[in-house]
Amino acid sequence: MQKLIAIEGIDGSGKTTLSLALKEYFESKRRLKVLVTQEPFSADIINLIEKVGWDDPLLLTLLFAADRALHIRWISNKKDVDLIILDRYYFSSIAYQSALGLDKEWIKLVNSYFPKPNLTILLDVPIEIAINRIKNDKFNFRQKIDSLKKVREKYLELAKEYGFYVIDATKNKEEILRQAIKIIENYLV
Numbered sequence: 271m272q273k274l275i276a277i278e279g280i281d282g283s284g285k286t287t288l289s290l291a292l293k294e295y296f297e298s299k300r301r302l303k304v305l306v307t308q309e310p311f312s313a314d315i316i317n318l319i320e321k322v323g324w325d326d327p328l329l330l331t332l333l334f335a336a337d338r339a340l341h342i343r344w345i346s347n348k349k350d351v352d353l354i355i356l357d358r359y360y361f362s363s364i365a366y367q368s369a370l371g372l373d374k375e376w377i378k379l380v381n382s383y384f385p386k387p388n389l390t391i392l393l394d395v396p397i398e399i400a401i402n403r404i405k406n407d408k409f410n411f412r413q414k415i416d417s418l419k420k421v422r423e424k425y426l427e428l429a430k431e432y433g434f435y436v437i438d439a440t441k442n443k444e445e446i447l448r449q450a451i452k453i454i455e456n457y458l459v
């Protein structure tokens with residue numbers, strides 16, 4: 271049975287680094303077939319989002335949900351995979367778009383038909399550290415810095431609500447990987 275593992279956290283928290291390291295570990299050490307996917311998923315929708323801008327949370331929620339529908343349809347054809355690691359999933363919409371003032375419950379509703387992940391790991395890091403890691407981010411990062419603090423708070427709220435595993439992402443990459451492997455292996459056995 272295919273397992274969905276979501277990795278969440280603010281920009282620069284280390285999601286992509288961890289996702290790729292997990293793939294490497296579970297493929298080489300556990301002989302599993304692992305797929306890593308990322309949201310935003312579709313280049314067309316990313317272009318549209320860049321065009322309309324990042325300040326309308328209702329529009330962003332709908333565009334990211336459309337992107338997610340394409341993402342999930344694509345994944346549903348990947349039958350021969352054991353583990354799918356989602357580098358961002360619908361919790362990104364709940365955290366980022368509610369940080370811009372949109373009703374969290376409505377964002378949940380819009381995303382309620384997407385498959386629930388089997389487990390979610392939150393990489394938690396203060397924004398100052400994250401910003402230092404990704405000064406040249408491609409998505410108008412400067413515009414978002416102000417809201418990132420709020421996004422982090424929203425993620426921590428969601429962690430309590432949904433029972434995410436929270437990893438202190440100020441640690442080094444090896445330590446974060448070690449903790450994530452332990453969490454996932456405990457789940458898989």
Ligand SMILES: Nc1ncnc2c1ncn2[C@@H]1O[C@H](COP(=O)(O)OP(=O)(O)O)[C@@H](O)[C@H]1O
Binds near residue numbers: 284288440441443
């Ligand atoms: N634990 C860590 N400590 C220091 N730097 C890190 C750590 N994890 C990732 N990085 C670096 O921070 C930058 C952003 O990491 P990335 O994995 O792309 O984050 P995200 O996908 O969450 O935006 C990269 O240059 C990466 O090498």
Ligand SMILES: Cc1cn([C@H]2C[C@H](O)[C@@H](COP(=O)(O)OP(=O)(O)O)O2)c(=O)[nH]c1=O
Binds near residue numbers: 334358360367407
């Ligand atoms: C999937 C998703 C992403 N986003 C935002 C978070 C990021 O700022 C941006 C995606 O940028 P990206 O560069 O992929 O994020 P990261 O730096 O963490 O790898 O889109 C939302 O606001 N809502 C969503 O539903």
